Amino acid sequence: MSASIVFLRRLALLAAALPGIACAQDVLVRNATVHTATARGTLTANDVLVQGGVIRAIGPALAAPAGVEVVDAGGRPLTPALFGGITDIGVEEVSGEAATVDSAVKLEDQPQRPEFDVTLAYNPDSVLVPVARVEGIGFTALGANSGGGFIAGQGGVLRLDGSADPIGPRMLFVRMGAAGSELSGSSRAAQWMLLDQMVAEARGRIAADSPHALLTPAGRAVLARYLGGSGRIVVRVDRAADIRQLLRWAGREQVRVAIAGGAEAWRLAPQLAAAGVPVFVDALSNLPASFDQIGATLENAARLHAAGVPVAFSQDGDASHNARKIRQLAGNAVAHGLPWDAALAGLTRVPAQAFGVADRIGSIAVGQQADLVLWEGDPLDVGHYAERMWLGGRAVPMRSRQTELRDRYLRGSATPPAYRR
Structure with missing residues (x-):
């Protein structure tokens, strides 16, 4: 074996x-x-x-x-x-083992699949659930990741109480900017062109049987629900210029959006506040890791809050296995000007309100x-x-798998250490 x-x-x-x-x-x-x-x-x-x-x-x-x-x-x-951020908890066990990752769909014929619902793959028995809970995390936004298209699909809020089903309305996840350009003809400008066509399909301005249709019938129906105000569209975007286009698009189409990432969101803080757009920031984003993040600053959360923007927290990178670091994000935001109560709200009330579950949690x-x-x-x-x-x-x-292993190897156990002959 x-x-x-x-x-x-x-x-x-x-x-x-x-x-x-x-x-x-x-x-x-x-x-x-x-x-x-x-x-x-x-x-x-x-x-x-x-x-x-x-x-x-x-x-x-x-x-x-x-x-x-x-x-x-x-x-x-x-x-x-606490809120654990936008994660893959329950749909990813080992990121490097493809058989354990269910967060993205990649279909060549019609890559844009808003009907894809990642919550159907959620495993409440994932070993990552207790790892998050011992850090005080009780709920997460299970997010769809971009696979073949920049319209990633749907997700929802999961309570980490062992229940298998999401609560509240679904949300649609979209990736814009440089991170999504390779999924839209290698141009961020093409994202808006393709998105406008999908909106026209969902609103019936382009015939469903058009040979150039981008969406399936199910995809059109799902997108139409979000365009009608049922659920929030969560857009992963960082650059201020892209956020400006997003606000114009959301205003034109009358849809509810939220921003995940938003490294340069502070540059448009008054506009975001006026539109009531919540921003899920990575409060440790401080370096220009890409050309979309040249304006990143540790004061992002504080500046957004001061302008009246609802601020919550989420992580870039391996958010599922490191959900426990969400407190570190909030603490660092406090160290750089965000009021303590606002930081706690960003881990509790604000994400619950943004995702339509504040009446329960x-x-x-x-x-x-x-x-x-x-x-x-x-x-x-x-x-x-x-x-x-x-x-x-x-x-x-x-207790979690990690605490069990800690106790076994620090204090000794009747069970011998692994691999001992």
């Missing part, structure tokens, strides 16, 4: 051995510094009562109903479960699902950690 097969079998056994989220429970978190991520702000020495997986009361010195577990926070921070408020994290210290300081977590009122085991 090959070493790779042995490794995969051991990995599967370890994943199966990790316990899932405990049964639903009622809990009273007492004497916490409650960061609500709402207009109420931060409440000191407050209690949060959870019953039936829902927050029922918030206030000082709440009475504990019979049978409810009481957790003394000792003044430590309590936040909503993203804040600590009566009636919300009890997705909560109790922290040992400042949640935006990576020197501190999540102590306890509840998703829908259910306690989450603060």
Whole structure:
């Protein structure tokens, strides 16, 4: 048997051995510094009562109903479960192993496939889910990646509570600028030409049976829904000139867009604020990694927020395996001028609002699902950690494949180290 097969079998056994989220429970978190991520702000020495997986009361010195577990926070921070960014968690296990990556579609005949829905491949048992949860991450936007076309396809919000289905409306992912030019005739100008043709098809201005049609019947129907305001179009774009064209297009077509990346978004902050366009920034983007990012700055988030732009966070690069670094992004944005409360909102309320799920998650408020994290210290300081977590009122085991391996090799175990004869 090959070493790779042995490794995969051991990995599967370890994943199966990790316990899932405990049964639903009622809990009273007492004497916490409650960061609500709402207009109420931060409440000191407050209690949060959870019953039936829902927050029922918030206030000082709440009475504990019979049978409810009481957790003394000792003044430590309590936040909503955090947003992990736009990721491939659950549709990618090992980026270098094609059989484990389901985030993109590449079809030669008609490469633009807005009907592609990456959430259909989501695996709630992915080993990446508990790796993210132990860092206080409770939900993510599962995004489609560009394969054969710059119209990547659809994604959705997944709660990392073991459920298999997304919540809220779907979103359509598009890649513009230099990163998508190779998928549009090697010119970013052609992206707008092709996009205008697809809009004309979806709106019926080009016959469905045209020999030059770019979309399938299903693709036209899906794009028409987004053009009609059902769901948000998330555009991966960095250069200010491309963002300007995007705002003009969105205004002309009356569609709701969000920006992922936006390294130069600060240059158009007033226009973005006026249009109500949220920006998911990589707050560590500071160098001109490409000609689209010459204006990158660590003050991007602060400048956008100061202008009134809704700011959230997401990572460039390997966001799925490094979702835990999302707190580092927010903390660095604070270090470069973003108010602390705005940074927390960018990991909680703002993404929930942008993706249409703020009525369920993203804040600590009566009636919300009890997705909560109790922290040992400042949640935006990576020197501190999540102590306890509840998703829908259910306690989450603060263990993952990584912590199991850490404990095995640091403290010793009855199980011998791998490969020992």
